Amino acid sequence: MVATLSVDNLNIRFAHRTGMLEAVAGASLRIEPQECVGIVGESGSGKTQLFLAAMGLLAGVAQVSGSIRFAGNELLGAKAAALNRVRGSKLTMVFQDPMTSLTPHLRIGTQLAEVLVSHAGQSWKEARGAAESMLEHVRIPDPKRRLQQYPYELSGGMRQRVMLAMSLLCKPDLLIADEPTTALDVTLQAQIMELLRAARGETGMALALISHDLGVIAGLADRILVMYAGRIVENASAAELLLRPRHPYTAELLKCVPSLSGPRLARMPTLAGQPPQPGEALQACPFAPRCSRAADRCRVERPALAGSSMSQVACHFPLP
């Protein structure tokens, strides 16, 4: 079966006056149809850049190599016109900040309907009707009135639901959600995640869920990828990864998730040290300086992502 999204040996670099900054290095991943893949990593780990590359949204100065295929079609280097046939219809993205993702001077209805008019060739009237029922679908009360409103008249949670509605309008094969709940408060987070889950169940779309919060991803993802310093360091089924992490970084991350039932800690556990600067030339394992299991080999030889396709880890001394 053709993967919905397959990324092969993707490298993204930015030329900088201090040298080349490596945002993503040798990343490969597959997202199968209907699969929900969570991508975790701290800020700057390259998780967003990876998917921006798929959407053709990288900054103009980025140097990209490798391959990103959507349903078998190469996206990297594709013409804008070809990209626009899939972007926004079959391959959609919800951004982190709903406050700035809607065009401020256009009514909600116009922005939603525009998607269907330009992708599905519907008339504005049909498209408005579809937009209204989609708003209802993402549980926005009084959708008819909302269609007439401007983005500033909606709250953050409401706007993120509008963004979600927009990305679902054309029944995508893959929805990329880039930290869809980071800008929202916790109760709204739960609602948005619930909507994503429901949408996935109804449309059978694949979902790429990017977050720095394992807790957000854990409930929804079938499989989790962990990124560190531009590299994928672990890839396993969600249950496997959460219960038996193999990369020390994943294990440390999991320790940092506060528990409701455990003993109350005086201090939240944190991971000592800083991730490497993107410009640092990395011969070694990028996590070695912070790793309690690091040995001499880790400081001279970079571990490759290895293992079966079900469970991969990039570590010389993985946890059992």
Place this chain on the structure above:
Amino acid sequence: MSVLLDDAIRRLRASPAAIFALFIIVAVVMIALLGPWLNPNSTQTLDWLHVAAAPTFQSAHWFGTDRLGRDLYVRTLAGARVSIAIGLVASTISILVGVSYGAIAGYIGGRTDHLMMRIIEILSGLPLIFFVIFLTVIFGRSESLLFISIGAVGWLTMARIVRGQTLSIRQQEFIAAAVAGGAGTGRIIAKHVIPNVIGPVIVYATLTVPQIILFESFLSFLGLGIQEPGASLGSLIAEGVGEMEAAPWMLLVPGGFLAVLLLCLNIFGDGLRDALDVKEA
């Protein structure tokens, strides 16, 4: 859009100077358009009985006559019409050409932007007066030439302003969202960029009108613009200057018209800028 506009109108209403200026502008335009119907004289008839006559109500030469006995009232209004028309044409060109040019350059960026901005720099580097003299020498003096030469350079600043605004809008996330939504470049420029720059565009267009009117009068004053027997405020003022001591009304009437029109357009433009400048409010 409409909400922003409502807000702007509310703020504009709060500024008595701007409203008063707008009222005067409307009045001047109405007089320029309808005034000649109220007076029996035409712009070209010579009244030999009243040559260089002072303003009076008995002879129906309300603003007096010039050296050839032509009625100054109708001629001033004809000149005002020319000035207003040139102002409107130039700002229309500046909106149509300048806005799309600036938005395209700013949005596409890169080499296209470079090339387009260099063209603007070359055009704005041309000394305008020489440019106009050059054109008049080649094509002969005509009213349409005046419109063309003013229109050709009137959009340059507008393009720069719009490009600047576009550069900052392009960085915003809703543009990335529109790209991610599969909107093509043309659609993004037309629907997501240009409507966002409309505020500065309106303000600058309003402030362009008096600039252009002044420039036209200046050219006509130098004899490069509207030619006899046609009238423009500038050419009337030029004539009036010659008779300043003997018949001051020949200078004061068109001069006063020009001054009031320019002053009111500028005050109104300022008021509009304050009303549309959301940052300050």
